[in-house]
Amino acid sequence: MKITTKINLLTTVWMLCILMIVNFVVFFLFMKTTVNMEEKVLFQQAEDILRGIDKNLYSSNIELKLNDYITDHSFIRIIQPKNKVVHEVTNDRLLSKKIKGKYTTTKQSQTRLISAENGEEEVLIVRLPIKPGNQLSLEIGERLSGLETRKEILRGILVICTLFATILSLLGGRWLANMIMRPISNMINTMEEIEKSGVPKKITIQNKTRDELYTLANTFNRMIDRIQENLAKQAQFVSDASHELKTPLTVIKSYANLLRRQGLENKDIAEEAIHAIHTEATRIQKMTDTFLDLANLENEKVLEINKIDLVTLCESILKQLKEVYKREILLHFEDNPITIYADELKIKQVIIILLDNAIKYSHDKIEIFLEKNRQQTIIHIKDYGIGIPENELDHIFERFYRVDKARSRETGGSGLGLHIAKRIINLHKGNIKISSKEGLGTNVELFLPNLQRTDS
Numbered sequence: 001m002k003i004t005t006k007i008n009l010l011t012t013v014w015m016l017c018i019l020m021i022v023n024f025v026v027f028f029l030f031m032k033t034t035v036n037m038e039e040k041v042l043f044q045q046a047e048d049i050l051r052g053i054d055k056n057l058y059s060s061n062i063e064l065k066l067n068d069y070i071t072d073h074s075f076i077r078i079i080q081p082k083n084k085v086v087h088e089v090t091n092d093r094l095l096s097k098k099i100k101g102k103y104t105t106t107k108q109s110q111t112r113l114i115s116a117e118n119g120e121e122e123v124l125i126v127r128l129p130i131k132p133g134n135q136l137s138l139e140i141g142e143r144l145s146g147l148e149t150r151k152e153i154l155r156g157i158l159v160i161c162t163l164f165a166t167i168l169s170l171l172g173g174r175w176l177a178n179m180i181m182r183p184i185s186n187m188i189n190t191m192e193e194i195e196k197s198g199v200p201k202k203i204t205i206q207n208k209t210r211d212e213l214y215t216l217a218n219t220f221n222r223m224i225d226r227i228q229e230n231l232a233k234q235a236q237f238v239s240d241a242s243h244e245l246k247t248p249l250t251v252i253k254s255y256a257n258l259l260r261r262q263g264l265e266n267k268d269i270a271e272e273a274i275h276a277i278h279t280e281a282t283r284i285q286k287m288t289d290t291f292l293d294l295a296n297l298e299n300e301k302v303l304e305i306n307k308i309d310l311v312t313l314c315e316s317i318l319k320q321l322k323e324v325y326k327r328e329i330l331l332h333f334e335d336n337p338i339t340i341y342a343d344e345l346k347i348k349q350v351i352i353i354l355l356d357n358a359i360k361y362s363h364d365k366i367e368i369f370l371e372k373n374r375q376q377t378i379i380h381i382k383d384y385g386i387g388i389p390e391n392e393l394d395h396i397f398e399r400f401y402r403v404d405k406a407r408s409r410e411t412g413g414s415g416l417g418l419h420i421a422k423r424i425i426n427l428h429k430g431n432i433k434i435s436s437k438e439g440l441g442t443n444v445e446l447f448l449p450n451l452q453r454t455d456s
């Protein structure tokens, strides 16, 4: 069943339930107040009769006197103990037959249903003693015929009102359901289109009332924005990566061709070709490793946070690098140990990327400063090399961005190092800053917030 039909039916059924309860209460209250009023009138009449017959109570013409008070479809009786009717005047034989006389010493009233000529009819009876000690009581009974007619009219009005309200509720419910469902139907249509075409598409938000449906549509659009952004990034990455792989592959292909044509006869050419093919193959291997690193970093839950000592970590990195590069790298720190909560392998990767750059683009000493304050830990890597031109600094973290393409190729750079470093630091909710002066050197600062251990 469609949700609009469901809303429509539910609101109508709910409305009908409320109407039924209201009708019942109205009907019940109407009956009660009307009978109460009739009862008051009848008691008033009984008081009048008592006053009227006070002096002729034992005279023989008392029934004549009582006749003066008789109303339509009623009886008046004077009753002795043991329910003995002494006098009775009536203009309704049936009523008098159906209701038996009852003696009373207290004022009381009663309603009874009797089967009359036109079905059941309600009868009101009031009883009250005639002066205490007289051993007589007065009883008046009267058919509530007018009440039946009023009951019928009220029942008719209530039925018509209920029908009218049901029709209004059905129409209103339909309008309401359509209004609520319009943005949802819109969303379903767009999703179906996306499913068919495979192209993410946004919903047109027509009604800008800031309700939950507006929030839903907005969230959906934001999600589509992100998907589009990611798809664009993916496409850009594939195009950049293929472009990067093209150069070494071309070199490999041309040397392989050279080998095929004449390399095997000429030992020098063969050696040169094999060397070039090996170098380019190594470069491709390094590049694919970096691509994989980058792909892993796209998954934001890759961090393995542990308590680590930065001093020990830097010392072990320097030991490794110094053996390979034979460069002067100085480590400065005020406290020992400097404890942080971070992913050790990832932070090591960042420091190696930055030191590798400093080694590649400088010949002088390299310095590392470690510092920790109340809020954050700062790792500062400083070199005195070629520096980066000011206008290039803004692009330095972009994927595959290299300042000097030829030089970078010479040094084996892929233009992904700083991008990966920034991504890792961002995953740690930290910040990376580069300042540089051409010809003077480069400063890289890593700011890591002092986090407590969190499971990531």
Ligand code: ADP
Pocket (backbone or CB within 6 Å): 353, 357, 358, 361, 362, 383, 385, 386, 387, 388, 396, 401, 402, 403, 404, 408, 412, 413, 414, 415, 416, 417, 418, 419, 442
């Ligand atoms: P690459 O692998 O090419 O070094 P990076 O992303 O690490 O890629 O660096 C991007 C570019 O920034 C490099 O090509 C280089 O031109 C410049 N660069 C990075 N670090 C330094 C540095 N310490 N000194 C001078 N230039 C640098």
